[in-house]
Amino acid sequence: MPVTLSQAFISNFLGNSPKWYKIAILAFLVLNPVLFYLDPFVAGWVLVIEFIFTLAMALKCYPLQPGGLLAIEAVIIGMTSPSQVLHEIEANLEVILLLVFMVAGIYFMKQLLLFGFTKMITKVRSKTVVSIMFCSAAAFLSAFLDALTVIAVIIAVAVGFYAIYHKVASGKDFSASHDHTNDGNQCLDENELEAFRGYLRNLLMHAGVGTALGGVCTMVGEPQNLIIAAQANWQFAEFAIRMSPVTVPVFIAGMLTCLAVEKFKIFGYGAELPDAVHKILCDYSAHEDANRTNRDNMKLIVQAVVGIWLILGLALHLASVGLIGLTVIILCTAFNGITDEHALGKAFEEALPFTALLAVFFAVVAVIIDQGLFAPVIQWALGFEGNMQLVVFFIANALLSMVSDNVFVGTVYINEVKAALLNGQITRDQFDLLAVAINTGTNLPSVATPNGQAAFLFLLTSALAPLIRLSYGRMVWMALPYTIVLSIVGLVAIETGFLVEMTQYFYDSNILTHHSVKEAVEVIQSAH
Known part of the structure; x- marks a missing residue:
């Protein structure tokens, strides 16, 4: 009909x-x-x-x-009005440039990242060591790069290895697609397939948590970090130092959690890579190394040099984050011979949908500001004193970030705290401490579900997830030990006064300098 x-x-x-x-x-x-x-x-x-x-x-x-x-x-x-929406977007232009240029820039460094993660799997036989390496490497990369790109690279590694396995399991040669021959024609049984799937699930979840552990540490780790840093007028080094009383203990706890779940084989972890699969992957890696030309090697060298520039440029704040990302695009493409417009366009495909969504975030933020929606909540939270005030903000951000996107949550809360500062309700030192509580509250507990972390959502919606049987429920279950540990350690670091004491120590040691309220007002109002 x-x-x-x-x-x-x-x-x-x-x-x-x-x-x-x-x-x-x-x-x-x-x-x-x-x-x-x-x-x-x-x-x-x-x-x-x-x-x-x-x-x-x-x-x-x-x-x-x-x-x-x-x-x-x-x-x-x-x-709200179109002008208010435009104002919110203009005030966060650096975040938009980060998403557009930095994500695209790292796209042109994928070969180097793929090379590194492949070597981890093939050269290190201990599953526990590989897990810690994946988690820590993802954390380090996410502190300087975009978490989505880091996860995308690791997914590409896993998809590649799964495809190689599938060819061999189907009685084909893994190098057939490369027009080469190989004497291996092994077949894998169902038990080996399930073990391999479990192994890949474990590594991907460890890496996903790693992006959260590293992403909370620096102003470029997550989009909301840059929003918070801009409102607080913190540069790269200052942001990392102010977060360190919470992020350093949390990172250590995260690594110990990784070690524990693998050691005791709990929450779906502990799957070992079958010997037959390991041999296939090693053969494939050796095949790739043997067929890598000097031109390919030169591309890896260029990407490594650009990676060093990226880290130095961010650490020394030589330019805004988005502009540094633009330089990465130019350097990688110019020296690696990528000059076709269509080849450049592919690099922007991953970032632009989320960039558009971020603009919608700011439209909703404009509604919240114009209607004064969060004012009663913020007034209630500010009614607490001392460490309890920081704890309330941490928990409020944590609970909302578990079910909603943490960029949206962080943006809303930092804007409200900024308004309280401008109205004289809190001091500049209170504002700085609350900014730390908001940033850690949105980043750490959000690993609980794919809703909170963009990297987790990207993994869940990838083509790899059904292949390795990674469902929503299984992801929540495997993230649970990390959620509990990271949330508790972060909360303890704030509730016990460790954050306040360490911040005061940084002041006394001249590692940090006090910001004046007048300076904060001038910085914030300059965006208007």
Whole structure:
């Protein structure tokens, strides 16, 4: 039977999303204008809850479309204005440049990263050691690079190895696609296949947590870090030092957790790489090394040199983060012969959808500011004193980041704390400590679900996830020990006063200098 126009509309609207989800979004769009007419404050909070719902349901539909529709409607009915949305985007231009240029820049360094992770798997036989290497390497890279790109590289390694295994298991030669011959024609049984899947699941989860451990440490580790650093007027080194009383103990605890889950084979960890699979991967790696030309080697050298420049440029703050990412694109492509426009375009595919979603974040933030939605919550939290105030902010950010995107949560809270500073409700030193609590609260507990961490969501929605049987529930279960440990250690570092004491020590030792309220006001107002 031919479909009616109404049926065609429902079918086309939000594509392959479930019908109930489509109806829910349409209901939101109908409800919001009515609520805004009756009570703007209530309507604003309903919009925020609806937007968080679209983030939580990211596996059903990418949040850009439903969230974008809600944001457009909010502007149309008067919850905020186009000028306020533009202002929020302008104030966070450096974050947008980070996503556009830095992610694309690291795309052109993938060969080097692939080379490094491949060697880890093939050269180190101990599963525990490999797990710690993957977790720590992902943490280090995510402190300077984009977590999505780091995960993308590790996924590419796993997909490549799985494809090699599949060819051999199917009775084919792994080098057939390279037009070479090889005398191996092994077959793997089902037990070996399951063990290999478990091995890849373990490494990918360790790496995913590693991106959170490293991403919280520096201002370029996560997009919200850069937003917080910009509002606080912190440079790269100062950001890392201020976070260190929380991030250093958390990193150590994270590594010990990695060691424990592998040692005791709990929460789905401890899967070993079968000997037959290891031999196949080693043969493949040797084949790649033997066929690597001097031109290929030169590309790796160029990427390594550019990587050194990237780290130095960020650490010394030689330019804004986005501009350093642009230099990475130019240097890698110029010296490695990538000059075709279409080849350049592929590098931007990963970043631009999330960049567009970030612009929608800022539209919702504009609604929150114009309607004063978080003011009562912030006033309640600021009613606490001392370490308890920091604990409340940490927990509030943690709980919301577990079910919603941590970039959105961090942006909302730092804006509200900034407003409290400008209104004279808190001192500059309080603001700095609260910024640390907000940053760590949004980054660490968000590993609980794929909703909070973009890197986890990217892994879950990748083509590899079904191949290695990595479901939403399994990911939450495997992340659980990390969630508990990282959250508790971060909370203890704040609640016991360790953060305050270490910050005071940095002041006394002249490692850090006090920022004046006048300076903070000038910096913040300059963005306006």
